[in-house]
Amino acid sequence: MTSLGTASAAPGEFDSGRLTVGETRDGTTLGLPVAVVNGARDGKTLYMQAASDGDELNGVGVVRRVVPQLDPAEIAGEILIVGIANLPAFRVAEHRNPIDDTKLNRAYPGTADGSSSERIAHATFTAAESADLVVDLHQGSTSRMINEVRVRCGRHHRLHSQCLELAKVFGTGHVLDQKGPDGQLARAGPNTGVPTIDPELGGCVGWDADSIEYGVTGVFNVLRHYGFLDGDVDTTEQVRAREFDRYGSPAGGLVDYAVELGDRVDAGDALFDVTDPFGMLKATVTADRNGIFWRSRRKPQVATGEYVCSVGARVDTY
Missing domain, CATH: 3.40.630.10 (Zn peptidases)
Structure with a gap:
């Protein structure tokens, strides 16, 4: 039993x-x-x-x-x-x-x-x-x-x-x-x-x-x-990813993603833009390292410093 x-x-x-x-x-x-x-x-x-x-x-x-x-x-x-x-x-x-x-x-x-x-x-x-x-x-x-x-x-x-x-x-x-x-x-x-x-x-x-x-x-x-x-x-x-790189927003505004979940990114690739409500570009954030676009916030509006996305880094296969 x-x-x-x-x-x-x-x-x-x-x-x-x-x-x-x-x-x-x-x-x-x-x-x-x-x-x-x-x-x-x-x-x-x-x-x-x-x-x-x-x-x-x-x-x-x-x-x-x-x-x-x-x-x-x-x-x-x-x-x-x-x-x-x-x-x-x-x-x-x-x-x-x-x-x-x-x-x-x-x-x-x-x-x-x-x-x-x-x-x-x-x-x-x-x-x-x-x-x-x-x-x-x-x-x-x-x-x-x-x-x-x-x-x-x-x-x-x-x-x-x-x-x-x-x-x-x-x-x-x-x-x-x-x-x-x-x-x-x-x-x-x-x-x-x-x-x-x-x-x-x-x-x-x-x-x-x-x-x-x-x-x-x-x-x-x-x-x-x-x-x-x-x-x-x-x-x-x-x-397999062994670390996360987390990215916050350098400005307040609205987020547009440049990549999709699961995409491979290289260092320097654009991850997202931040615009004002009229579509004027305020900032572009790029990847620090090669990795996988792993996670992102659901809502587009962000404040300065607020979490936006994560990239899985130190990637390999096993």
């Missing part, structure tokens, strides 16, 4: 339920939606979660597409799923948990008697560290971003090669291989011996069908490559 919260499944069974992480302000139970897929055959354990940030919904779209396709009779091993990790933020369509104004993906591994986010992190991390692999589904908040996978443990970590393999198997085509901030699940998981990746499935307001499809394909790639499901995966070459 395998359990996660109130979800409990014997071999060959599926169940869903709730994982209690505290109480809301009116005293009712706060329970995250969870599911367990217990395969008919022995195998590895995969932990997967979505919506660690409450407005990053593409991962939720992936979960609701993947789970109905999972037949426990065809699966070897176990799949533990938290469908919405940051439930308080999800309910109000915000990025951060409104109860403690905290970004959940900076609270791992959490504490059992801490703040709301620390308790959620502790409960979900307890499930994650029991697994052999972790996939933490994200998206680029509401900015515009390519589909990518992040390896956040750092290139000198003992599990770096295993995390990098997991990212390659997921297969969005782009990988950011850069040590992440403390408190990320993709940092905490490897520190306890569990290879963990952070797929960033595009960026949108609401959710995006193309990015969700990347996520669905990626999850099934993982399930096949690691033996949960029968079948082979073609682990195609991935474009």
Whole structure:
């Protein structure tokens, strides 16, 4: 029998339920939606979660597409799923948990008697560290971003090669291989011996069908490559960036981009122009280094010094 919260499944069974992480302000139970897929055959354990940030919904779209396709009779091993990790933020369509104004993906591994986010992190991390692999589904908040996978443990970590393999198997085509901030699940998981990746499935307001499809394909790639499901995966070459160059605006005005997301740029290439409301050019910003145009703000209006875009730098393939 395998359990996660109130979800409990014997071999060959599926169940869903709730994982209690505290109480809301009116005293009712706060329970995250969870599911367990217990395969008919022995195998590895995969932990997967979505919506660690409450407005990053593409991962939720992936979960609701993947789970109905999972037949426990065809699966070897176990799949533990938290469908919405940051439930308080999800309910109000915000990025951060409104109860403690905290970004959940900076609270791992959490504490059992801490703040709301620390308790959620502790409960979900307890499930994650029991697994052999972790996939933490994200998206680029509401900015515009390519589909990518992040390896956040750092290139000198003992599990770096295993995390990098997991990212390659997921297969969005782009990988950011850069040590992440403390408190990320993709940092905490490897520190306890569990290879963990952070797929960033595009960026949108609401959710995006193309990015969700990347996520669905990626999850099934993982399930096949690691033996949960029968079948082979073609682990195609991935474009890897090891750093980000971030660009702000040198003037206030309206932004026009000179390149598209995913385009390769060379040092000196124009990234964007800033004009006044009458179309008069105020500034042109160029790339400092060769790289990939990775991320950009969605709204055109900017103030002096405000973030505009990012270029993935130190690019190679693996």
